[in-house]
Amino acid sequence: MSGATEVRLAARPEGTPKPSDFDVVATDVPRPAPGQLLVRNLWVSVDPYMRGRMSEAKSYAEPYALGKVMHGGAVGEVVESTVDGYAPGDTVLHMKGWRTHAVLTPDQASKVDGSVAPLSTYLGVLGMTGLTAWIGLLDRASLRAGDTVFVSGAAGAVGSVVGQLAKLKGAGRVIGSAGSAEKVRWLTEDLGFDAAFNYKDGPVAGQLRDAAPDGIDVYFDNVGGEHLEAAIDSANLHARFAVCGMISGYNATEPNPAPRNLMQIVGKRLRIQGFLVGDHYDRHADFVADVAPLVASGSLRYSETVVEGIENAPKAFLDMLAGANTGKMLVRV
DSSP: OOOEEEEEEOSOOSSSOOGGGEEEEEEOOOOOOTTOEEEEEEEEEOOTHHHHHTSOSOOSSOOOOTTSBOOOOEEEEEEEEOSTTOOTTOEEEESOOSBSEEEEOGGGOEEOOTTTSOGGGGGTTTSHHHHHHHIIIIIISOOOTTOEEEETTTTBHHHHHHHHHHHHTTOSEEEEEESSHHHHHIIIIISOOSEEEEGGGSOHHHHHHHHOTTOEEEEEESSOHHHHHHHHHHEEEEEEEEEOOOGGGTTOSSOOOOOOOTTHHHHTTOEEEEOOGGGGGGGHHHHHHHHHHHHHHTSSOOOEEEEESGGGHHHHHHHHHTTOOSBEEEEEO
């Protein structure tokens, strides 16, 4: 068996991360102890939340350790097992990505079936990002038939699923923001959004008012900042906001001045709720039962941006933070 490769955190970024914040290290293939599996990773996920874990600032997740391998979602093949119920050739989902080989205990792995759906989808539309979209839209934002829904970062892994689910579940109008004309076309022509705009073309508030002249009832926030301020401006009475992330501020070194219109939350009686997908893994089976048939039938479409080679995981991560991906950003190991 050839050697292994790991990606380690070399330095804590100040502002936007850079390639020198990572170390790509050749190492020996680990060996499983009794009660463990050795998995060769096939697909590794890079996600926005990982930027927060590169910092020492107190957050909802423990920071990555300097000099240690980073981690995140991955799908891999069992190559050696000392555990009943797992055999070489089985494919599993786990959280020890950013490396070619991982040693796992059974409670750290869950089997996935590549004959039901492509293995990569268990990191995207049928994985954490899809569950995030489903929980945020249906549970946290309480989508109702006829709602006008606004999704920021709509061409990303989560946002693209949110918009499609909203249409499939009876929303009256779905609007998305994205960062290029090509992404805007993808949202409207391929994914069925009723309207979309390039947030780089002008103030978000004005573009959103044009797209939603009757206001919005639901906002799914992936961006924060100017987008959140615009959504508050366009919100109807009793609108519901599900706040998933605020990527516009992840690399900021100074506080973002927006939103400056928070008093509207009172007058409009808005419900704004942040959420973490990790609190809702008990709903994963319900989510898969609902969404997998939509994916299989082609009713819910997905896109993947694939970067080849674990040594290019840092590039994939930096490109994702810069918005270079359409749909889910993945590394094919």
